[in-house]
Amino acid sequence: MKIIKQENKIIVDTESFNIKAILECGQVFSYHKLTNDKYLVVSMDNVATVSILQDKTIIESNKIDYFYNFFDFNTDYKEIERKIIEISPNYKEMIKDTLRILKQDPYQTIISFIVSANNNIKRIKGILDRLCIKYGTYMPNYKCYSFPTLNQISLAKKEDFIEIGAGYRSDYLCKTIKQLQQPRFNMDKLINLSTNELKSRLLELSGIGPKVADCILFFGFGRTDVFIVDTWIKKAYSLFSSEIRNEKQISDYFIKKFGELSGYAQQYLFNYMINKDI
DNA sequence: AGCCAGGGACTCC
């Protein structure tokens, strides 16, 4: 794939960079659809506009290095596809759209995916939008709000989260925000933990169970040796196996199979499942 | 109207 990186923009082929699919697959919630072919993407206080111009897609930002990494241009997805199909040939027919996993901010991912539990994307986005408006910083250049820092959000009380519509997750958010302020959850130290150590650390946080923890590990900490098991994956598993297995067993089954490629393999399977009608 | 949304905590045994 051809990537042109300039001082304040990245130009890629629309064919190999489907921004709509990338943003609307449920991995990220902090973006705004400005028009049919223009998106605003917000990661903490970093902002980029993404414009589709026929066969080219242009990413513009004053922090272009941040977004070069954010959009994961250092990863060779063709190679990942090839290896996955090598391990499991029936993936050949499931891999359609080019996949791309965003390298999101760990802390923002933690907050976002606590909100995501037992919820739908539209409402998740609404809750997080209101969170940004209430506690983030207004950025006049882009006419949008940053995702609030831990410091900013620590002002919020349970009632405030109720007010923005977080429902019963408001309690989880309050407790987790308190926990995140402890040295035990210093992000700079967390990134050095092994995947298993980091997962059990994340499970200490309120509102984070196995599924949400795996989402945070994959989307927020870039750990690819995790296989997220949700309702869709459970459906998929029941299609090719009559054995009754719980989520942990299903996850372990796939991790043993795909190793460091597990996260990607899960996304291909997930995309295939939500797009096919059964 | 009633069910569901890419679950988690809590309480039983």
Place this chain on the structure above:
DNA sequence: GGAGTCCATGGC
């Protein structure tokens, strides 16, 4: 440690 139950809210 497995199975049930409850949990706010809004879209459909």
